Amino acid sequence: MTTVHEKVDRIEADAVNKPEQRSLYAARVKVHPKRAHGTFRTLKWWVMAITLTIYYVTPWIRWDRGPFAPHQAVLVNLADRRFYFFFVEIWPQEFYFVGGLLVMAGVGLFLITSTVGRAWCGYTCPQTVWTDLFLVVERFVEGDRNARIKLDAAPWTFNKISKRVIKIGLWLLIAMATGGAWIFYFADAPTLAQNFFTLNAPPVAYSTVAVLTGTTFIFAGFMREQVCTYMCPWPRIQSAMLDEHSLTVTYNDWRGEPRGSQRDRRTDAATTYGDCIDCNLCVAVCPQGIDIRDGQQLECITCALCIDACNSVMEKIGRPRGLISYSTLSDYTAHKAGTRDPDHWPSVIRPRTFIYIFVWGMIGVAMLVLLAVRDRLDINVLHDRNPLFVQLSDGDVRNGYTVKILNKRAEPRTFRLSVEGLKGARMFLAGSTKETSDGLTVDVKPDRLREMKVYIRMNPKDLGQRETSFRFVAVDMNGGENADKAETTAHFHAPSGRKHNGEHD
Ligand code: SF4
Numbered sequence: 001m002t003t004v005h006e007k008v009d010r011i012e013a014d015a016v017n018k019p020e021q022r023s024l025y026a027a028r029v030k031v032h033p034k035r036a037h038g039t040f041r042t043l044k045w046w047v048m049a050i051t052l053t054i055y056y057v058t059p060w061i062r063w064d065r066g067p068f069a070p071h072q073a074v075l076v077n078l079a080d081r082r083f084y085f086f087f088v089e090i091w092p093q094e095f096y097f098v099g100g101l102l103v104m105a106g107v108g109l110f111l112i113t114s115t116v117g118r119a120w121c122g123y124t125c126p127q128t129v130w131t132d133l134f135l136v137v138e139r140f141v142e143g144d145r146n147a148r149i150k151l152d153a154a155p156w157t158f159n160k161i162s163k164r165v166i167k168i169g170l171w172l173l174i175a176m177a178t179g180g181a182w183i184f185y186f187a188d189a190p191t192l193a194q195n196f197f198t199l200n201a202p203p204v205a206y207s208t209v210a211v212l213t214g215t216t217f218i219f220a221g222f223m224r225e226q227v228c229t230y231m232c233p234w235p236r237i238q239s240a241m242l243d244e245h246s247l248t249v250t251y252n253d254w255r256g257e258p259r260g261s262q263r264d265r266r267t268d269a270a271t272t273y274g275d276c277i278d279c280n281l282c283v284a285v286c287p288q289g290i291d292i293r294d295g296q297q298l299e300c301i302t303c304a305l306c307i308d309a310c311n312s313v314m315e316k317i318g319r320p321r322g323l324i325s326y327s328t329l330s331d332y333t334a335h336k337a338g339t340r341d342p343d344h345w346p347s348v349i350r351p352r353t354f355i356y357i358f359v360w361g362m363i364g365v366a367m368l369v370l371l372a373v374r375d376r377l378d379i380n381v382l383h384d385r386n387p388l389f390v391q392l393s394d395g396d397v398r399n400g401y402t403v404k405i406l407n408k409r410a411e412p413r414t415f416r417l418s419v420e421g422l423k424g425a426r427m428f429l430a431g432s433t434k435e436t437s438d439g440l441t442v443d444v445k446p447d448r449l450r451e452m453k454v455y456i457r458m459n460p461k462d463l464g465q466r467e468t469s470f471r472f473v474a475v476d477m478n479g480g481e482n483a484d485k486a487e488t489t490a491h492f493h494a495p496s497g498r499k500h501n502g503e504h505d
């Protein structure tokens with residue numbers, strides 16, 4: 001089995017020895033990861049089971065939102081521009097919550113990476129999880145590493161073809177289920193499922209499933225480690241976050257070198273060998289096809305499977321576990337210099353850890369407070385620009401406004417729309433002659449915005465200036481003492497003196 005580094009070494013040697021054959025391209029060497037057993041493998045099984053369950057099951061969780069909203073716990077309703085997450089409902093005007101969540105995710109990723117390294121890559125990244133799932137199928141159909149290498153090299157017999165067909169068929173089913181699950185986040189899942197299978201779903205649903213089926217199938221089935229190494233920007237970004245106190249998977253060469261196989265040790269009694277028996281099991285289990293003994297590498301996703309593999313070898317040969325371990329650079333350096341107890345557990349907590357936790361916590365608290373105090377009612381007013389005012393035949397002045405009232409609750413509500421700060425104002429709705437100075441009664445459907453044209457009429461004697469500032473106020477009439485209330489500032493325009501810019505009615 002050739003590792004990526006052996007491949008690079010070969011290219012470099014060729015470049016030196018045969019300059020005429022120099023090439024910067026190296027074909028991929030297929031990786032056949034062997035199944036690992038141990039603590040980190042078990043942890044990865046659990047993470048895989050939990051993340052996959054969350055992904056596939058979440059759209060099917062029902063949540064009672066009353067008669068006027070979809071009963072789906074997590075839903076991105078693009079048609080009505082609404083995001084539902086259990087008891088939280090986010091409107092487009094409240095997109096800052098989504099922004100806050102993204103900032104929290106970013107700071108969380110900084111926190112995780114600076115302390116436990118690329119834990120995201122090794123355990124929870126979708127590429128890692130789905131590749132692991134596809135590998136389960138591959139092992140089930142074709143066997144473990146040696147059997148797969150043998151099958152790859154074998155001629156195309158009926159046995160090989162049938163195994164490939166079964167494997168690819170199962171991969172396609174998983175890929176389709178993956179693409180299929182995604183669209184259920186964007187519409188009521190039971191309804192969409194029924195429409196999808198009766199070919200009544202919108203074309204975008206089929207195209208989304210097709211694209212996600214294709215990408216899942218190709219990325220997890222064929223490209224695998226190449227996605228992490230060549231396509232993902234994260235390995236490059238993470239180097240800016242790691243420092244000498246971040247955990248990474250480390251080969252403790254101060255303990256393992258000089259390495260030598262069991263046969264070397266029997267035949268070469270003059271050399272004092274380290275703990276590494278050069279069995280290559282750490283390389284065989286690596287899903288990235290690298291040798292951790294070459295040092296820190298961009299390809300390493302810190303999945304820790306090589307730790308499990310090496311620990312099992314150490315147990316067999318009666319040496320302490322941890323030849324490959326999670327370690328920090330400062331710990332590794334101290335161990336190598338012999339200034340640290342071998343059993344010392346590396347400390348990853350430092351000032352920047354607290355800063356990340358503080359920032360992350362503050363954003364979280366701010367969002368919770370905003371969520372608790374946010375209004376479920378909004379009002380927006382636009383003054384007519386042309387004409388700015390109208391002088392009526394009886395001398396009164398009239399201004400027109402477009403008023404929008406947003407009912408963010410899942411039930412119909414009735415609001416009192418009134419004006420404050422404009423003494424003597426009378427208002428009426430377009431199309432109605434019924435004037436009132438007490439305010440208008442406005443019904444708004446659940447989860448909807450109502451737009452209406454409102455006129456305000458004033459006697460110029462009650463106005464002290466050309467432009468008077470006042471407030472439109474909307475109050476939930478059935479809300480009692482703590483009724484939802486929203487207000488916004490507007491202006492009333494009048495002619496100055498005898499001359500004016502408006503029109504006579
Ligand atoms: S070197 Fe070890 S930790 Fe890194 S990807 Fe390979 S198996 Fe995982």
Ligand code: SF4
Nearest residue numbers: 276277279280282310
């Ligand atoms: S599994 Fe351990 S002993 Fe075997 S080659 Fe890797 S580091 Fe050496």
